[in-house]
Amino acid sequence: MIARVVRTLAPLLIAAATGAAADQPDLRLPLDCVLGQTCYIEDYVDTDPGPGQRDYTCGIKSRDDHRGIDFMLLSFEAMATGVNVLAAAPGIVAATRDGMADTPVTAQTRETIEGQECGNAVRIDHGDGWQTLYCHMKQASLTVQKGDRVAAGDSLGQVGLSGLTNAPHVHLGVLKDGQIIDPFNPDNRNTCGATPDESMWDTALHYDPSGLFTAGFSTSVPEFDAVQTGSARVRTARSDQPLVLYGHVFYAQPGDQLTLTAQGPEGEIFSHDVILENPQAQLFRAFGRKSPDGGWPDGAYRGYVRLTRGDTVLAVRHADITVTR
CATH class of the missing domain: 2.70.50.30 (Coagulation Factor XIII, subunit A, domain 1)
Known part of the structure; x- marks a missing residue:
């Protein structure tokens, strides 16, 4: 259902995840929803360096080369009602993109979004090389622009269906010096799973393998x-x-x-x-x-x-x- 985000808003170096520094920001939920009630996590960062996929628990809830966390709405009707995408941490808006239609991708339309797989999006700079990227937002819903300062929990716009997706969700990418970081395992520990206090989330987010x-x-x-x-x-x-x-x-x-x-x-x-x-x-x-x-x-x-x-x-x-x- 959800394909990987290959390119972002700017020429970031999307390299394999590496260990994160101790200055990492604390992250909040990037969506105005309740996990397990009005939204859920479908895909995690792919920690398999080769073909195939595995999430940070060594489970199967990822996709080959998936470079973020997908927070899904439960229906298209929820998207139509309007659900806000929220800043996961305080920072300054580094880039935005708008104007892409909220249209499910098909094999026939795949080439038309080449280089714009993230869809309508916002990228926030948190300092010390840390950034977060919010993809697939609703057309004309963005409420921020480059240079705006945002607090954690501020609305950036709404969940949409733009870019390389066919279901309403926000794809959250976390980067350190241009490299993708798994917020559930920021130190890239070579183990199956990580304890909640090792993650970047200010409140532990439950994982279920089903x-x-x-x-x-x-x-x-x-x-x-x-x-x-x-x-x-x-x-x-x-x-x-x-x-x-x-x-x-x-x-x-x-x-x-x-x-x-x-x-x-x-x-x-x-x-x-x-x-x-x-x-x-x-x-x-x-x-x-x-x-x-x-x-x-x-x-x-x-x-x-x-x-x-x-x-x-x-x-x-x-x-x-x-x-x-």
């Missing part, structure tokens, strides 16, 4: 190998075909809940909860409806798959499909 690989629509209940390879996903359907939404889960725990919902041009078409009694390392669940009499209305349909544990949201994925006659 999540969702993907969600998708199909026109029948797919086979697991088709879900794993991506061949189960369809993007268009006839109005007389069933609409089936599936979610691909990893490392769930007994009692976790998967909620599958879908909406079309005339509103909700289904909402279904599944309790995962005996989950495996990987699994998928699917739910759908046959077409109504006369067929589904033509238009765009969106589904959400949400993984929760008690009252805590662990992950959300969305899927889109277009129905035509």
Whole structure:
């Protein structure tokens, strides 16, 4: 879902993460949300120096060469309402970019954002070589400009869908002298995991290994190998075909809940909860409806798959499909 940010607002030297100095800033949440309630972390800094990926716990919640932390909203509706991106630490605005449309990237549009993968963005200088970068902000929402002094928690603009992304979130990059730093493991300790007091966060942010690989629509209940390879996903359907939404889960725990919902041009078409009694390392669940009499209305349909544990949201994925006659 979320691709890596390759280039920033200026020619920064994006090198492999190295040890951080003792003068590191304390970071606050860069989003006006409550983790596990109105937002969640999907991807962490990739600590694998070669192909493949691993997060700071040696888990799989990263992407190859991912260079920041992705703080996700739960829905496009939340983005439309407006959620503020916040300065994670005090500093001076070093650069901004605005004017890019809030449009999900596709294979057809990928080349048009070459060199602007960060989208609409703000970069803040915190002194002593420390900077933070805030990517994928909403077009025309920026409230700061170069040279402005900001305090921790000040609004910089709103979460959007600009640049190399297809879901609303803010990508936070932390840099020291132009090099990417993992704020969960700033000293780059070669261990699986770091204690909370080793991180840069002023309040410890909980890590959970569970999540969702993907969600998708199909026109029948797919086979697991088709879900794993991506061949189960369809993007268009006839109005007389069933609409089936599936979610691909990893490392769930007994009692976790998967909620599958879908909406079309005339509103909700289904909402279904599944309790995962005996989950495996990987699994998928699917739910759908046959077409109504006369067929589904033509238009765009969106589904959400949400993984929760008690009252805590662990992950959300969305899927889109277009129905035509």
